[in-house]
Amino acid sequence: MKSIKAIFIGILFGIILIKSEAVSWFRIQEMFHFESFHMYGIIGSAIITGAISLLVIKKTKMRSLTGDKINPQPQPLKKFSNFIGGILFGFGWALLGACPGPLYGLLGLGYSIILVPICSAILGVVCYALVRDKLPH
């Protein structure tokens, strides 16, 4: 059941990414060139809505559908790797004009060439796993 729910929420997320053009290479480059407010508006208002939602969940001690405590895990603070990894990710984000979520949506839209960056991203994760112990974090 959980898997069907996850698929369904993924479909909703994907539809929003596509209909808002957030999956577009052009939109991402336009954002980095400060030529449009569109992507900043999307990211900014998503964060505000997310933050308010989390505060409401916390204040009302809301429980999940199955009655469990909702306790989102905070992202661990690792200044060095957050920053250096972030820059590397940014390089890829601007090169490819897409981040991981949109890649899956683009593939579904029929851009089969996106299999290349997805496989390459997986290779990147494998390489990270291999050198992880040698990297400063």
Next chain:
Amino acid sequence: MHKLLDLLSDPWPWYVAGPLIGLMIPTLLFVINKDFGISSSYRHMCAAVGLKQIRFFDYDWKEHSWSLFFVLGVFLSGFLVALIFPNPDTIHLSENFIIWLQEQGVSDVSGFLPSEIFQWEHLSSSRSLIILIGGGFLIGFGSRYAGGCTSGHAIMGLSQFSIGSLIAVIGFFIGGLIVSWFVLPIILKL
């Protein structure tokens, strides 16, 4: 019904799409009690295919299988949109930006991706190779090193006021601005 489909087909403005993306966070928490994030799906795929000899992939991926179903949903959404309410052919980009693109040799601005780069028949060109393979590798490697991507750090992390996510997002934009302004123009002309 046709009116509704027209409304859905038009590109959604940021003030509709942004809040809806933000609402993915409470939806995921309420329905399956999971934290919003996409890029860890790559790691779980590696764990699922049994790369257990690498310690980073040696964990019970089944506990995270929701993540694989979640990205399967994002993939399926592409089918649905293409079938039922496809986006208009061309995106309304700023005039300035279209001129800049043309100066870089990108003349076809229809669709979501520049056809001169994102097509199988161009894969052998050096610019497509660098963009597709290099770009993919960097988002995979970078997202794991940083501990998340645009969804996990920028949307989920900043919604939690996480300092680590703020640092990562600053990194995303430093890296993105450098490449988009100074590196991409060189690669596009290769």
